[in-house]
Amino acid sequence: MKVLLIKDVYKLGRAGDIKKVADGYGRNFLLPQGLAVLASEGAMKQVQKIKAQAEIRRSTQNNELKGVADLIKDVTLIFPAKAGDTGKLYGSITTSDIATALSEKIRFEVKRQQVDTQPIRTLGEFTAHVRLTMDLVPDIKIIVHREGESPESAAGQHEEPAKAEKKEEAAAETKAE
Numbered sequence: 001m002k003v004l005l006i007k008d009v010y011k012l013g014r015a016g017d018i019k020k021v022a023d024g025y026g027r028n029f030l031l032p033q034g035l036a037v038l039a040s041e042g043a044m045k046q047v048q049k050i051k052a053q054a055e056i057r058r059s060t061q062n063n064e065l066k067g068v069a070d071l072i073k074d075v076t077l078i079f080p081a082k083a084g085d086t087g088k089l090y091g092s093i094t095t096s097d098i099a100t101a102l103s104e105k106i107r108f109e110v111k112r113q114q115v116d117t118q119p120i121r122t123l124g125e126f127t128a129h130v131r132l133t134m135d136l137v138p139d140i141k142i143i144v145h146r147e148g149e150s151p152e153s154a155a156g157q158h159e160e161p162a163k164a165e166k167k168e169e170a171a172a173e174t175k176a177e
Contacts, residue, residue: 001026002039006050008058008134009035015054016047058133065132071106072130073138080147083123093120093144098128102140120144 001023008014009030012021018039021030030036037043077098082090096112103110110130116137117128126142145151 003030003036004039004043004047004050005030005036007035008054010131010134014134015057016051018044018047058135061133062135065136068106068108069132069136069138071108072102072110072132072140075102075105076141076143077101077105078143078145078151079120081123081144083146087123089121089123089144093142095119095128098140098142102130117142 002018002020003026005013005015005017005019013019019036021036026036026038031038079093079097079101081093084090094112095115095117098115098117099110099112102115114131115128116131117126120126120142123144123146126144127139128142129137129139131137143151
């Protein structure tokens, strides 16, 4: 099914684009939500108008949310959590947990759908993206530490596996010498 996007759709395209989508996605989501129309000849004549309107809408949204993006980019969220000896959490830190903590910290409502990250299941430092608009995507820093310990102790917990292996190899070489 070919559709003409009326509004920006995350991971699909910007307003005014003509996209080929699965029939069910178009019929059950895009069309009823008012995000797209069928790409008929009459709709094709509206492409330039839709693109111009979307550009104006996009620039006003970006201007409005620029201050919020500046606030978000400096935020560090700290989560105490119960964890096992290996650093694996009992449970996880989800996008809804992150969105709630971020909303409380900056006093601006952030929905869980706007936070791009996988559930966090280990101790350490992580980054998550917050999609305010398609163009404004600030990063936030998330620190997960063991309950009863300081947040600084978790910073060394989460390392890239390759770095951890290199440290172990270096330690083994020094012991062998």
